[in-house]
């Protein structure tokens with residue numbers, strides 16, 4: 001069952017306003033399938049009635065959340081975009097650590113925004129464990145996502161082989177426990193990451209996120225249009241400490257959106273920093 005053009009427009013506009021995620025006109029089959037799934041679950045038959053429910057009666061946004069859980073693209077894996085992770089570890093983290101040590105500040109706060117199944121924040125926790133002495137440093141890795149189902153998976157920290165395919169063997173042995181044919185991040189790494197439900201388009205929640213040295217928001221804003229992407233990036237600017245870095249996916253550039261960040265080349269890699 002496909003949504004009519006009019007129905008489709010109403011749904012995608014509503015989803016866009018609530019989440020910032022933009023679906024173009026080619027996604028009707030994808031959206032219709034997921035909405036049909038919700039209709040079946042609710043014993044509802046009409047797209048219009050379902051829309052009216054979402055729009056006017058879903059006061060706690062519980063049904064909206066169910067739908068969003070089905071609409072998000074959660075592809076992720078450990079050590080994704082290895083050269084970028086190397087630039088972070090070898091240059092940016094080292095630089096921030098040196099500066100903060102000189103200032104007698106021994107905290108590092110990192111935020112993985114749009115963390116999906118946890119592969120990204122756990123990767124960051126592994127790197128921090130390798131580089132920093134925890135007797136001296138207080139480390140906070142915050143991880144957030146709009147999708148509650150994927151956050152549950154992230155908190156469990158159990159992965160299939162394909163998620164850990166790029167993990168260096170030495171780290172696999174050190175930070176994972178093999179359970180059958182799956183891999184579980186060990187308790188030390190798990191305890192470093194704090195997961196949280198957060199919609200990047202929700203201005204109130206975003207205002208609470210402050211004082212980060214690093215923000216990773218990779219392969220998330222590709223699903224946003226330029227306007228909502230700009231709003232999120234402007235908020236990230238406020239969330240970052242001076243001297244902090246933001247990492248986006250390798251195909252994502254913020255040049256067109258803002259000039260607030262300074263671009264630097266670190267180890268052959270372009271990174272954005274807040275002066």
Ligand SMILES: C[S@@+](CC[C@H](N)C(=O)[O-])C[C@H]1O[C@@H](n2cnc3c(N)ncnc32)[C@H](O)[C@@H]1O
Nearest residue numbers: 019072075076114116145146147199200218219
């Ligand atoms: C493709 S995954 C990227 C995961 C990870 N950052 C990486 O690069 O491997 C995109 C994630 O962004 C989340 N997302 C999409 N829109 C969001 C929003 N408005 N607020 C928070 N998270 C969002 C999705 O639920 C999904 O888990």
